[in-house]
Amino acid sequence: MRQKSLIILKPDTVQRGLVGEITGRFEKKGLKLVANKMAMLKPETLREHYAHIADKPFFPGIEKFMSGSPVILQVWEGFEAIDTIRTVCGVTNSRTAAPGTIRGDLSMSYGSNVIHASDSPEAAEVEVKRFFSEEEVFEYNKVIEQYSYSEDER
Secondary structure (H helix, E strand, C coil), X not given: XXXXXXXXXXXXXXXXXXXXXXXXXXXXXXXXXXXXXXXXXCHHHHHHHCCCCCCCXXXXXXXXXXXXXXXXXXXXXXXXXXXXXHHHHCCCCHHHCCCCCHHHHHCXXXXXXXXXXXXXXXXXXXXXXXXXXXXXXXXXXXXXXXXXXXXXXX
């Protein structure tokens, strides 16, 4: 099943110059970039995006971190993209993330862990719409997909 997933390359990614490194990992995996932009996240957007933890005592620190520098917002598409992307990212706590994953290789923190990825098809649909208009998410044929997927996965 083809899926789209929201990716947020967090402020630490931008500040540390890791945008190309992380984007390249998804490209090399065979995923298709269908939306990309830089933004400063506003408190109201962060409260909506992190509604499940907005009432926690640690949320003000997350809000300060996530609004302190620009982020890169991306939408990636592919066959079973959500699980694939989460595997490539590694677990949330970067100190325990497996070597070879984005967090395992590029981060040492639980909170400043370089990347956010949608965790389900339902979350991805809501998150993509939160950050991108329909016109900003592109549909196109990527010719390399014939070499990245078997015929029944395209």
